[in-house]
Amino acid sequence: MPETNPTGRTRLDRLPEWAALAEHRAKLGEVHLRDLFAADPGRGARYTLQVGDLHIDYAKHLVTDETLALLRDLAAATGVAELRDAMFRGERINVTEDRAVLHTALRAPRDAVVEVDGRDVVPGVHEVLDRMAAFADRVRSGEWRGHTGQPIGAVVNIGIGGSDLGPAMAYEALKPFTHRGLDVRFVSNVDGADMHEALRDLDPARTLFIVASKTFTTVETITNATSARAWLLSGLGGDVAAVARHFVAVSTNAGKVAEFGIDTANMFEFWDWVGGRYSYDSAIGLSLMIAIGPDRFREMLAGFATVDDHFRTAPPEANAPLLMGLLGIWYGSFHDAQSHAVLPYSDYLARFPDYLQQLDMESNGKSVDRAGRPVSWQTGPVVWGTPGTNGQHAYYQLLHQGTKLVPADLIGFARPAAELSPELSAQHDLLMANMFAQGQALAFGKTAEEVAAEGVPAEQVPHRTFTGDRPTTTILAPELTPSVLGQLVALYEHKVFVQGAVWDIDSFDQWGVELGKVLAKRIEPALTEGAEVPGLDSSTAELVRRYRALRAG
Numbered sequence: 001m002p003e004t005n006p007t008g009r010t011r012l013d014r015l016p017e018w019a020a021l022a023e024h025r026a027k028l029g030e031v032h033l034r035d036l037f038a039a040d041p042g043r044g045a046r047y048t049l050q051v052g053d054l055h056i057d058y059a060k061h062l063v064t065d066e067t068l069a070l071l072r073d074l075a076a077a078t079g080v081a082e083l084r085d086a087m088f089r090g091e092r093i094n095v096t097e098d099r100a101v102l103h104t105a106l107r108a109p110r111d112a113v114v115e116v117d118g119r120d121v122v123p124g125v126h127e128v129l130d131r132m133a134a135f136a137d138r139v140r141s142g143e144w145r146g147h148t149g150q151p152i153g154a155v156v157n158i159g160i161g162g163s164d165l166g167p168a169m170a171y172e173a174l175k176p177f178t179h180r181g182l183d184v185r186f187v188s189n190v191d192g193a194d195m196h197e198a199l200r201d202l203d204p205a206r207t208l209f210i211v212a213s214k215t216f217t218t219v220e221t222i223t224n225a226t227s228a229r230a231w232l233l234s235g236l237g238g239d240v241a242a243v244a245r246h247f248v249a250v251s252t253n254a255g256k257v258a259e260f261g262i263d264t265a266n267m268f269e270f271w272d273w274v275g276g277r278y279s280y281d282s283a284i285g286l287s288l289m290i291a292i293g294p295d296r297f298r299e300m301l302a303g304f305a306t307v308d309d310h311f312r313t314a315p316p317e318a319n320a321p322l323l324m325g326l327l328g329i330w331y332g333s334f335h336d337a338q339s340h341a342v343l344p345y346s347d348y349l350a351r352f353p354d355y356l357q358q359l360d361m362e363s364n365g366k367s368v369d370r371a372g373r374p375v376s377w378q379t380g381p382v383v384w385g386t387p388g389t390n391g392q393h394a395y396y397q398l399l400h401q402g403t404k405l406v407p408a409d410l411i412g413f414a415r416p417a418a419e420l421s422p423e424l425s426a427q428h429d430l431l432m433a434n435m436f437a438q439g440q441a442l443a444f445g446k447t448a449e450e451v452a453a454e455g456v457p458a459e460q461v462p463h464r465t466f467t468g469d470r471p472t473t474t475i476l477a478p479e480l481t482p483s484v485l486g487q488l489v490a491l492y493e494h495k496v497f498v499q500g501a502v503w504d505i506d507s508f509d510q511w512g513v514e515l516g517k518v519l520a521k522r523i524e525p526a527l528t529e530g531a532e533v534p535g536l537d538s539s540t541a542e543l544v545r546r547y548r549a550l551r552a553g
């Protein structure tokens with residue numbers, strides 16, 4: 001295989017920096033985190049970073065100063081900083097779709113200038129934010145009335161993927177900041193049960209639908225929006241004029257919005273330089289803005305911007321997204337880790353891992369480089385997780401004693417939500433004690449000698465021994481506020497960027513979701529009408545036959 005790809009870049013695994021890391025890994029051998037901590041009493045304080053409100057502890061990683069320096073060399077050799085700067089400048093770094101990648105412009109201050117094809121996009125961003133704010137205020141105050149003159153009591157966001165996961169995650173995360181008198185729900189699945197459960201106790205006269213779709217062609221969203229429209233009209237006596245008071249759209253596609261029957265005066269725009277999974281700080285966040293209010297939404301944007309600035313300007317040794325991205329590469333390629341766990345010690349962050357799944361796996365689940373040639377190195381990991389402490393009583397057994405190395409992020413907050421009662425707030429120390437304990441147990445484990453010294457019978461010692469040496473990053477912030485959430489999301493966005501840059505893949509397309517969509521379209525008539533699907537394989541054909549027989553009852 002040639003040393004360089006057609007764009008002139010040396011293939012990752014042919015770089016001397018890659019070879020240096022492989023050699024270093026071999027040299028490190030089985031050096032244990034216990035040894036690394038023993039050799040450097042200052043490690044716990046030294047291996048930390050502060051980014052905005054986020055304190056990031058990376059001491060419990062299987063790295064030395066030399067590892068980190070070699071990883072930074074790799075980032076330099078693969079042009080991470082150059083690609084980052086090209087992204088911030090609005091260059092078309094999404095090569096397969098020939099688009100700029102400018103989610104960072106969504107949180108740029110009013111006086112910033114960010115150009116795409118010579119045009120400053122910042123005024124447009126703020127114009128839409130202002131329109132969203134005016135609309136959100138009208139809904140929140142009850143000034144916006146439904147068709148029968150009643151104020152809105154429930155907002156239903158209809159969208160999927162990036163048009164659902166971001167606002168749904170952030171709505172859960174920021175519940176204590178939401179208008180508790182407004183019921184905000186999210187419908188994404190084309191499974192009618194999702195819509196049924198969302199609407200069954202709602203009053204059409206008081207319900208507002210936000211149809212959120214970048215393309216406005218996504219079959220799940222259009223199908224659900226059509227059903228919602230029918231539900232609304234049947235509940236309000238069939239007057240189509242009701243649609244204008246109960247449906248708004250968020251999209252880049254005004255033509256399709258109008259075609260669907262939503263007045264484009266009730267459309268909130270965003271742009272093709274915002275990827276779906278990078279879009280919840282655009283108009284896609286309208287449902288969230290209605291829930292938390294425009295001021296809180298702007299605080300969240302400022303949180304994003306804090307980390308954008310950090311990513312753009314911090315030197316490599318102190319650059320948190322760079323460090324987190326490089327650590328992931330270290331584990332994927334030099335420790336054979338296949339997955340990455342995100343374990344928030346906050347129930348409000350219950351949907352954060354789901355959100356990160358799309359952000360990370362849709363971005364970096366690729367196996368050809370930017371020039372279209374197969375890669376011969378690991379790319380994105382399987383991202384998963386649930387809030388602690390629940391996971392501790394489910395899958396942490398494998399994290400502690402299983403055969404797989406699963407690097408994990410532990411995310412926690414010093415203060416619980418302000419609205420918790422004193423009794424419930426008092427539980428917070430116990431929650432956080434668990435988070436710190438897990439990081440400690442994963443890193444240092446418990447040796448056979450320690451177990452035996454407790455008088456454990458010899459035959460039980462292996463079962464009760466913890467090898468440790470299992471890496472974690474701990475992210476600690478004062479409190480889960482809108483700003484802190486923005487900071488967290490931007491941290492992961494840029495981490496994903498760093499990894500894609502090193503791996504030389506296009507982190508901004510998602511061709512891998514297309515085939516299933518096309519095949520579903522072909523199979524559907526076979527299910528509904530028994531139509532013949534030419535060329536169907538025997539397994540799928542048999543499943544279709546069986547399904548039809550069972551469906552008929």
Ligand code: F6P
Pocket residue numbers: 160161162163212213214215216217218221276277362510513
């Ligand atoms: O799953 C593919 C995808 O295109 C995602 O990237 C996107 O977030 C989602 O579908 C929804 O797309 P849209 O916002 O255009 O409806």
